[in-house]
Each structure stands twice: as structure tokens, then as C-alpha cells.
Amino acid sequence: MAPPPSTVVSPVTAVLLRILTFVFLLVSLVILITNTVTLYLSIDSIDEITKLHFKDVYAYRYMVASIVTGIAYTLLQTVFNIFQVSMGKRVGGVGLYQFDCYGDKVMSYILATGASAGFGATIDLKSAFSLGAADKFFNKAIVASTLLLLGFLSTAISSVFSSLALPKRD
């Protein structure tokens, strides 16, 4: 009879999932912080030039904060996982399995809220300000939010694996 399937994935799969998360978050961050648009407005016959940047939208500031936290956490976990693959054992012992489990849980919530704050603000701001130039700015923000959502999904998958790994090491 074949042995029962293990519920914990191999360390190589875990590393690949972390690298995938890292790539999603990094590309999302680059798109978000390089996203600018210059608007030429005419209010009460006075021409105004306004430059929009991610800092001008509170939701995008929160997105950047959540992505930076996510990148730092994912890098740390990638180092731990690469150590595990090369040394054949988990660094830090049982305590680190608990760190994985709760860390992944909290981090996936942070990334989920970052992505949905981005979508929430962008979709409604885009429909409120139907200007051609601003549209491009908001479309790029949607792309960044989608990549952050993908980063959340891969972290959520890591979270399921680390939850399943916890009782096996307790």
C-alpha cells in the first residue's frame, strides 16, 4: 500500500511560491510608485497644472506600506526556505513553524486589505473623475492592485501549507 499523502509541501515548492509572491509584489510596487500623471485643469477660467502621484491617494499609500511589509516578510521566509532546502532541516526549530503559521496568516490579511483598498479607491475615483489623462493613472493603479491581489493569493496558499505543517511539528 502506498504511504498516505503528506499534507505539507516540499521545501522546493515552498521556495518557488515565495519567489512568485516576491515577483508579484515587486512589480506591483514599481508600477505604483512610478505612476504619475499631469492634469491640465480649467477651474473658473483659471488654468491649473496638477501632477498626480501615488502619495496623493491615501489608499495607494496604504498599498505601498502593505507591499513593502510583504516584500520584507517574503524575503525573510525565502531565506529560511532556501536554508531548509540546502541544509535539509528547518532553521529555528518548532518556534519557527508557529512563526510561519501566524506570520502567513497576518501577512495575507495585510496584502488582501492593501489590494482591496486599492481597488475600492481606484474604481470609484475613476468613475468620479472621467478625465482622459487621469484614466491612464487609475488604469495603472488597477494593474498594481491586481498584482497585489495575486501576491495575496500566493501568500494565502503558503498560509494553508504552514497551517497544515504546524500540528505535525508540535
Place this chain on the structure above:
Amino acid sequence: MAPPPSTVVSPVTAVLLRILTFVFLLVSLVILITNTVTLYLSIDSIDEITKLHFKDVYAYRYMVASIVTGIAYTLLQTVFNIFQVSMGKRVGGVGLYQFDCYGDKVMSYILATGASAGFGATIDLKSAFSLGAADKFFNKAIVASTLLLLGFLSTAISSVFSSLALPKRD
């Protein structure tokens, strides 16, 4: 020697946590769907009367959808937990523990994204439209988002308990 502390909470605590979640979500829903404001706008010397409702903001529609899903799920879990308290055993057996674990996980993500979409849209729309009457509308939306956030937090706590309960029943 005292027995090791159980990581699973009593069914009574579980019921109370579900009822708390239900109350947060219900009050949030009532505030959100009864929130309206009439705006008197003057655009190009033409007076316009616009009535704002939750349906006019996409993020609030998503909030309502996430709250309704959360209320349905919480009611179902409350019934299961009350049955467990009164009968002294869990309805449905081992399969239901997995339903609890993954259900709580997915539901907490839905509520977290609902709350943050609400905050994301409201804070930026509020700063973009600095009208006295609209301010009241957005302030009520912030209250609804905060209650939804509390509903998420209590579901996240339920999720930690149901994750810890799962390996004990496998």
C-alpha cells in the same frame, strides 16, 4: 501535574463570538443601506439635485455583498454551535471541522476586503469631494466600515480557534 491547556475554546465562547460577529455585521449593514444624502449642486449655473445612496459607490456595493455573505455564514455557524452546546457533540462529524477551518479562513478574507474597500473608497472620495452634506454620508460609511472591520476581527479570532481545533479531530 495539571493537564496541558486545551487550545480549543469552549462551545459557549464560540457561540458568543459568532453572536458578536453577527451584531457587528448587522449594524454595519443597516447603517450602510439606510445611508443617503441629498446634494444641491450648481454646475455651469445649472442647479442640480442629486441623491447619493450606497448603490452609487461601487465599494459600498461590494461591502453590502460581503456583509450579507458574512451574516449568512455566521448564522449557519451559530446554529451549529448552539446545537453543539445543547447536544454536547458536534453536528456533522469530522468533515464539519474542515468546513469550519476553511470557511472561517475564506470568510475572514471576504470581510477584510469588504472593510478595506470601504475605507479605501471613502477616505479618498471624502478628501476629493469636500462638501458639507456629502461629508455626513462619508462619515456614516466610515462607521459602517469600522463595524465591518470589527466583524472581520471576530471572524479572524474564530478562524484561529477552528484552525487549532482541526488537527485534534483528524
